[in-house]
Amino acid sequence: xxxxxxxxxxxxSNFDLIVVGxxxxxxxxxxxxxxxGKSVLHLDPNPSYGSHYASFPLHEFISYIQSQSxxxxxxxxxxxxxxxxxxxxxxxxxxxxxxITSYSSKPLEQSRKFNIDxxxxxxxxxxDAMINLILKSEVxxxxxxxxxxxxxxxxxxxxxxxxxxxxxxxxxxRKLGFTEKTQLMEFFKLVQGHFEAAAAAYGGxxxxxxxxxxxxxxxxxxxxxxxxxxxxxIILYAIxxxxxxQENGDVCKSVLKTKDGIDRLAxxxxxxxxxxxxxxxxxxPIYGQGELPQAFCRRAAVKGCIxxxxxxxxxxxxxxxxxxxxxxxxxxxxxLYSHKLILASSFVFQLPPPHSSPDAQQNVYCDFGxxxxxxxxxxxxxxxxHSLKLDKANCLAxxxxxxxxxxxxxxxxVLQLSSNVxxxxxxxxxxxxxxxxxDDVQGKKLLHAAINALFCIPxxxxxxxxxxxxxxxxxxxxxxxxxxxxxxxxxxxxxxxxLDNIISASMPDASPYYHDLLGATEKIFEELYSxxxxxxxxASSEEGAVEELEY
Numbered sequence: 001x002x003x004x005x006x007x008x009x010x011x012x013s014n015f016d017l018i019v020v021g022x023x024x025x026x027x028x029x030x031x032x033x034x035x036x037g038k039s040v041l042h043l044d045p046n047p048s049y050g051s052h053y054a055s056f057p058l059h060e061f062i063s064y065i066q067s068q069s070x071x072x073x074x075x076x077x078x079x080x081x082x083x084x085x086x087x088x089x090x091x092x093x094x095x096x097x098x099x100i101t102s103y104s105s106k107p108l109e110q111s112r113k114f115n116i117d118x119x120x121x122x123x124x125x126x127x128d129a130m131i132n133l134i135l136k137s138e139v140x141x142x143x144x145x146x147x148x149x150x151x152x153x154x155x156x157x158x159x160x161x162x163x164x165x166x167x168x169x170x171x172x173x174r175k176l177g178f179t180e181k182t183q184l185m186e187f188f189k190l191v192q193g194h195f196e197a198a199a200a201a202y203g204g205x206x207x208x209x210x211x212x213x214x215x216x217x218x219x220x221x222x223x224x225x226x227x228x229x230x231x232x233x234i235i236l237y238a239i240x241x242x243x244x245x246q247e248n249g250d251v252c253k254s255v256l257k258t259k260d261g262i263d264r265l266a267x268x269x270x271x272x273x274x275x276x277x278x279x280x281x282x283x284x285p286i287y288g289q290g291e292l293p294q295a296f297c298r299r300a301a302v303k304g305c306i307x308x309x310x311x312x313x314x315x316x317x318x319x320x321x322x323x324x325x326x327x328x329x330x331x332x333x334x335x336l337y338s339h340k341l342i343l344a345s346s347f348v349f350q351l352p353p354p355h356s357s358p359d360a361q362q363n364v365y366c367d368f369g370x371x372x373x374x375x376x377x378x379x380x381x382x383x384x385x386h387s388l389k390l391d392k393a394n395c396l397a398x399x400x401x402x403x404x405x406x407x408x409x410x411x412x413x414v415l416q417l418s419s420n421v422x423x424x425x426x427x428x429x430x431x432x433x434x435x436x437x438x439d440d441v442q443g444k445k446l447l448h449a450a451i452n453a454l455f456c457i458p459x460x461x462x463x464x465x466x467x468x469x470x471x472x473x474x475x476x477x478x479x480x481x482x483x484x485x486x487x488x489x490x491x492x493x494x495x496x497x498x499l500d501n502i503i504s505a506s507m508p509d510a511s512p513y514y515h516d517l518l519g520a521t522e523k524i525f526e527e528l529y530s531x532x533x534x535x536x537x538x539a540s541s542e543e544g545a546v547e548e549l550e551y
Contacts, residue, residue, distance in 0.1 A: 435450075
């Protein structure tokens with residue numbers, strides 16, 4: 001028997017908002033609507049929270065990726081019944097070109113001890129909008145965090161070097177020459193002075209950056225400041241997080257302006273040391289990024305949101321006369337109604353021809369999420385027995401464009417995590433990689449090059465790597481041996497208002513941070529409920545909540 005038939009009817013049957021999918025954008029919107037006093041029903045066909053933002057044990061991660069990478073679905077035709085046109089709802093594949101390689105049985109033997117993020121690599125900047133929302137909405141009481149130990153960049157010669165992202169880091173960096181240290185210190189002083197001048201009533205005597213320079217490409221401004229190629233690369237790709245090669249206008253699809261680059265630097269520096277037990281700029285949630293959507297779901301439930309997992313939505317209910325959205329029909333065959341609907345980006349359906357055009361031959365195909373046909377996101381997860389840096393358990397790393405091969409036009413983001421954030425067994429390390437690409441072939445080429453630069457790839461797939469691991473423990477600079485890896489390509493989608501009362505959420509974007517995704521989510525809330533406050537402030541102050549973000 002279908003387990004959905006075992007569910008008792010959901011009551012009430014009318015809601016202000018129905019949300020399908022428990023990804024992070026959907027969960028934030030459900031919590032925000034509940035906080036605004038709306039009646040919300042939150043459904044998910046999966047048995048767990050998170051959707052494409054979830055964290056899974058290893059076996060479940062493999063199953064989910066493979067199940068979400070099948071061929072494109074056939075879209076059933078709408079049918080009419082009891083005054084409604086029932087539009088069948090199905091899902092499309094959002095992952096492709098899945099490549100799994102196992103060099104050891106040990107990771108699979110300890111599958112339940114992993115919490116693998118679908119959306120990795122991803123961290124939280126201590127001063128960004130997502131942290132502010134976590135504190136404001138009080139979901140911090142459901143989560144714990146640990147500090148990221150360090151940030152590194154690949155120098156093109158096989159070395160991971162420290163990112164000198166603060167005054168103390170610049171002084172301690174032995175790879176920077178005296179001239180480079182002076183240049184970097186002066187540049188950071190200029191950035192600080194610019195924001196102090198902007199904040200001051202009369203500008204004061206602090207130096208500030210001209211409007212002309214602010215509108216220019218950031219790479220040109222850095223060159224104007226006399227920074228070396230190495231320093232420009234660090235600022236552009238390891239701190240300001242530019243994706244494309246900023247010095248090659250022929251391949252750069254996203255030019256970073258100086259004003260945006262300066263804003264990113266300011267955000268990064270304001271993140272350093274914000275919380276007592278997080279000396280760096282970044283933190284990571286214990287048990288994985290999947291804790292974020294779960295925390296917002298808990299917050300929504302406290303405010304009255306109703307949750308039902310393992311409940312697919314079979315079809316949308318559209319008014320037969322007007323074509324307007326009215327509700328949904330569940331797999332349990334119950335029909336529910338709402339004023340608004342939010343769907344995860346994987347859903348697709350076909351609308352019938354407009355009522356005013358009876359001779360129309362083609363249905364309207366609605367691909368929720370609006371695929372970005374020019375960009376995809378190559379992702380990889382790697383498991384090793386040793387750290388990339390022996391003295392760093394959790395760290396972020398970057399491969400600037402052209403650091404691996406001349407045709408590399410995008411940066412590659414890397415995040416290594418250890419058992420002290422409860423995402424892998426003790427004695428193992430979990431490393432995520434991602435890069436924007438045009439297609440699966442280019443994406444695989446980028447990630448394979450990065451994996452070969454970071455790890456020792458065993459010759460035989462059946463080797464347990466015991467001798468290799470022993471040798472690595474004795475050699476400080478040896479590459480960690482790869483135990484297991486997966487590579488796959490993810491579609492990049494954006495928020496899209498498909499119909500007047502139906503809005504789709506987006507897939508995880510290419511950023512290792514959350515502020516862009518959160519900004520888009522807040523815009524959706526404003527569109528849904530113009531004039532309503534996005535999470536009204538509570539009595540608890542940020543200072544009172546800071547302790548919850550510590551170890």
